[in-house]
Amino acid sequence: MSTPQTHDPKKLAGLVVGAIGVVYGDIGTSPLYTLKECFNGHVQLDLNPFNVMGILSLIFWGLMLVVSLKYVAVILQADNRGEGGILALMALALRSATDNKHKAFKLAVLGIFGAALFSGESIITPAISVLSALEGISLVSHTLEPYILPVAIMIMVALFAMQSRGTALVGKLFGPIMVTWFVVLAVLGVINIIKAPQVLASINPMYAIGFFMAHPWVAFVLLGAVVLCLTGVEALYADMGHFGRPAIRYAWFVLVLPALLLNYYGQGALLITTPEAIKNxxxxxxxxxxxxxxxxxxxMATVIASQAVISGAFSVANQAVQLGFCPRMDIQHTSEREMGQIYIPGINWFLLLSVIILILAFRTSSNLAAAYGFAVTCTMVMTTLLAFVVAGHYFKGSKKWAYWCLLAFLLIIDLAFFSANILKLHEGGWFPLALGLVAFTLMMTWKRGRELLATKLREGEMPLAGFVESLESSPPQRVEGLSIFMTANSDTVPHALLHNLKHNKVLxxxxxxxxxRTDDVPFVPSRERVVVRKMGESFYQVIATFGFKEEPSVPQVLQQVTQLQPELEFDEMNSSFFLSRETIVEGKYPSMSWWRRRLFSLMSRNATRVTNFFKIPPNRVVEMGMQVEL
Structure with missing residues (x-):
């Protein structure tokens, strides 16, 4: 577990600015609504200095313990060849369960459910962020209030419409704008702290403890609002591969954390001196x-925050496809230089439709705040549980126990925030949960269906080596050209070959x-990608391995094969690809319930064609159909 380091100060500075723009967009816009929701939420709390100081202390220690300690100091160490995110962490954890299928299933459930809940966050973040920013228009003029919702929807449509063009150009503007944003946060905070400097004393955790002792139930419920200051924290980990651990840490401790704290304390000072400012x-x-x-x-800052979350949703979907938890989708690379910049049309338009529905249904950022937090805190819990497994696998002795004790302490904090957000389920928290459960069901159904399908296809299969020997000794009619049989199992005879010999009787x-194959690492070095084995005078076996963040490309593989095996020349007009296409039908003794079988069949029919996914020339493909009972 190691992240590539950079020792070039100029390059590191550029990465820091980039991290400020992309990684911290979501958490950087949380001051727009966090403190307001603590007092304007659904819990009756008097606006007085004692309560203000208590909530500020909760926010301070939430940022320090959850973000600074857990994510920046601890979780960032658990990288999968430089890549982060809950799916990358799941892949690391699964290495400890190679011989234990039951444990592997539980770990997969944790990782996939956490990734599924991220989809709920991807929808709520753009809606609540942009609405909270535009609601400031009412302070300029009340006559502009009716335009908040239409303008918010127009911004969302424009934002999602530009996704297909990529974020390379916009990305160059992210850093400078967000640096300006954080500087403004800090300056506004300092100006107001000067008027009531006593708010800085709430750094003392006794203010948070005292607040809990004075209002135990209210303080517990308010954790559901305090957690809003932690939204976007998963981006710290998920975007590690783009910027590296040092850049993310420098950005947090040098600018982002000080600016956030100064702004929160500035708002606290303002509420002490001017209580009527609680409106906004x-x-x-x-x-x-x-x-x-x-x-x-x-x-502008909230649009950037939304962009970062949308890009994260594309990345998670891409990883789920490569890891086998999601059907093949149309994945478009929008940059020739950056592999991580992708666009998935289906995901994009689904997110836009969902965001518009959310805006029209909830109408204000305060209403959306009730729905926000559940997905975030649940994913935080999943990340900590997976980190337990990873720490136990990679560390030994006293170091392992030290990490486990620290993670246990952090898990208690995560569970406290999660428990408080359970109380918000009936106020809107059901939405990200329902969305997450739907995404989880789809992904687990696809994984289970593909496993059952692979098992069925293996029934009655013949060993490839022996079959090749028989073809060499008693060959059928041979025709000019080269045939490529795509197969998931490298040890058995492809079904497409058997069907071709049965019907066409030529080779x-x-x-x-x-x-x-897809490995459980994000990227596979080019020199390790392709293995070629000669099985006879005219038979060859090629095994190509890609990382779960890479896009498989058959032409790229064949180009490498030619370098390794010069006698194989892949002339497009003289080569044919043979694929199997399965149709799912109900078996006499069904392996899946009827609704999951129909769902799997529907997902199979709507998956991106193999030719598009693997970039195979469609005019050189022969598909051999077959029915499979499940």
């Missing part, structure tokens, strides 16, 4: 003449058995 404490930090420019800057002069 963030915007009231600034003088009235600055409200309109601040609305513009806030909207090409050269035959290649091609198997493409």
């Amino acid at each position: 404490p963030f915007y009231f930090l600034a003088p009235s003449w600055a409200h309109l420019p601040l609305v513009v800057l806030s909207t 090409h002069e050269q035959v290649v058995f091609l198997t493409i």
Whole structure:
């Protein structure tokens, strides 16, 4: 477990600015609504200095313990060849369960459910962020309030419409704008802290403890609002592969954390001196003449935050496809230089439709705040549980026990936040849970269906080596050209070959058995990708391995094969690809319940064609159909 390090100061500075723009967009816009929701939420809490200091102390220690300690200091160490995210962590954890299928299943459930809940967060984040920014318009003029929802929807449509063009150009603007945003947060905070410097004393955890002792139930329920200051924390880990561990840590401790704390304390100071500012404490930090420019800057910052979450949703979906938990999808690379910049049309338009429905249904950021937090805290719990397994696998002795004790302490904090958010289920928290459960059901159904399908296809299969020997000794009619048989199992005879011999009774002069595998690492070095084995005078076996963040490409594989085996020349006009296409039908003794079988069949029919997914020339493909009973 190691992340590539950079020792070039200029390059590191560029990565830090990039991390500020992409990684911290979501958590950086949380001051827009966090403190307001603590007092304007559904819990009656008097606005007085004692309560303000208590909540500020909870926010301070939440940021320090959950973000600084758990994610920045501990979780970032668990990287999968430089890549992070809950699916990468799951892949690391699964290495400890190679011989224990029951344990592997439980770990897969944890990782996939956490990834599924991320889809709920991907929908709520753009809606709550942009709405909270535009609501500042009401401070400029009440006559503009009716335009908040239409403008929010227009911004969302424009944002999702630009996804197909990629984020390379917009990405260059992310860093400078977000640096400006954090500097403004800090300046506004300092200006107001000067008026009531006593708020800085709430750094003392006794203020949080005292608040809990004075209002135990209210304080517990308010954890559901305090957690809003932690939204986007998973991006720290998920985007590690793009920027590296040092850049993310420098960005957090040098600019992001100080700016957030100064702004929260500035809002607290404002509420102590001017309690009526609770209507919108963030915007009231600034003088009235600055409200309109601040609305513009806030909207830009929230759009950037939304962009980062949308890109994260694409990345998670891509990883799920490569790991076999999701059907093949149309995945488009939008940059020739950055592999991580992808666009998935189906996911994009589903997110846009869901965001618009959310905006129209909840209408205000306060209503959305009730739905926000459950997905975040549940994913936090899943990440900590997987980290337990990874620590136990990679560390030994006292170091392992030290990590386990620390993770146990952090798990208690995660569970406290999660428990408080369970109380918000009936107020809107059901939405990300329902969405997550749907995504989880789809992914687990696909995984289970593919396993059962592979088992059925293996029934009655013949060993490949012996079959090749029989073809060499008693060959059928041979025709000019080269045939490539795609097969998932490299040890047995491809069904497409058997069907071809049964119906066409011919075989090409050269035959290649091609198997493409996905490893549990994000990237596979080019020199390790392709293995070629000659099985006879005219038969070859090719096994190509890709990482779960890579896009498989058959032409790329064949180009490498030619370098390794010069006698194999893949002329497009002289090569044919043979594939099997399965149709799912109900068996006499069904292996799946009727609804899961129909769901799996529907997903199979709507999956991206193999030719598109593997970039195979469609005019050189022969598909051999077969029915499989499940």
